Amino acid sequence: MNKLMAANWKMYKIYEEAKDTAEALVKLLDGKLPDGREVLVFPPFTALRGVSKKFKDEKGFWTGGQDFWPEKEGAFTGEISPGMLRDAGAAFALTGHSERRHVIGESDELVGRKTAFALASGLSVVLCVGEKIEERRSGALEAVLERQLRAGLADVPREIDPARLAVAYEPVWAIGTGEVAGPKEILGAHACVRRILLDIFENIGNDIKILYGGSVKPDNCAEIIALDNVDGVLVGGASLAAESFARIVLAGA
Ligand code: 13P
Numbered sequence: 001m002n003k004l005m006a007a008n009w010k011m012y013k014i015y016e017e018a019k020d021t022a023e024a025l026v027k028l029l030d031g032k033l034p035d036g037r038e039v040l041v042f043p044p045f046t047a048l049r050g051v052s053k054k055f056k057d058e059k060g061f062w063t064g065g066q067d068f069w070p071e072k073e074g075a076f077t078g079e080i081s082p083g084m085l086r087d088a089g090a091a092f093a094l095t096g097h098s099e100r101r102h103v104i105g106e107s108d109e110l111v112g113r114k115t116a117f118a119l120a121s122g123l124s125v126v127l128c129v130g131e132k133i134e135e136r137r138s139g140a141l142e143a144v145l146e147r148q149l150r151a152g153l154a155d156v157p158r159e160i161d162p163a164r165l166a167v168a169y170e171p172v173w174a175i176g177t178g179e180v181a182g183p184k185e186i187l188g189a190h191a192c193v194r195r196i197l198l199d200i201f202e203n204i205g206n207d208i209k210i211l212y213g214g215s216v217k218p219d220n221c222a223e224i225i226a227l228d229n230v231d232g233v234l235v236g237g238a239s240l241a242a243e244s245f246a247r248i249v250l251a252g253a
Pocket residue numbers: 008097170174175176177178213214215216234235236237238
């Protein structure tokens with residue numbers, strides 16, 4: 001299975017900065033992207049088309065939208081549709097990111113609607129799941145993953161092409177804190193996600209990528225990416241500089 005090395009730029013970078021970073025990334029990785037590695041960048045909406053254009057002729061480079069509204073079109077002021085993301089060059093969309101769940105207040109049910117709608121609209125999806133620190137401390141990790149995955153995937157066709165769906169395990173306590181989950185925690189959570197995917201999708205569940213996210217850096221990525229059931233990473237802060245993200249993309253390859 002290819003490793004998917006993904007960058008979530010969140011609400012950073014105006015248009016020119018995003019284009020410059022994308023161009024620098026392409027240059028740094030020119031001729032170096034190993035077989036079996038793919039690059040995916042989620043820029044802010046305003047920079048999506050610009051970054052997509054920089055990646056257009058690059059094999060194994062993709063862009064995605066950080067969010068969207070699960071309708072084709074209509075009176076949804078301020079929202080953007082999956083079709084509009086595709087029109088701007090996106091092949092992927094994120095759903096269920098912890099900042100949308102816990103800062104914006106998206107419910108498990110809405111995350112599920114979004115995931116199914118994006119897939120039906122022709123986008124591939126990275127569905128994010130992960131527990132808060134108090135949930136981990138109270139022993140609720142598996143229950144949280146089970147709830148978020150079952151709701152998030154409720155309306156996804158069971159015969160989905162597994163290449164179009166990935167799950168990102170991002171423990172909330174490790175996002176933007178510098179506190180990376182240790183190998184034991186990542187192995188345990190990813191094994192749990194795999195078990196649930198197999199239960200939901202049967203054999204197809206083996207081919208759905210599970211990414212790790214939360215304080216991934218150039219210096220810790222090689223160790224993380226080598227772990228069982230880690231099929232890629234989803235990187236925030238350390239993906240904003242092209243040099244740093246290029247080192248992550250190549251880590252341990
Ligand atoms: P950091 O890499 O900044 O911890 O962010 C992780 C994340 O939220 C990626 O979606």
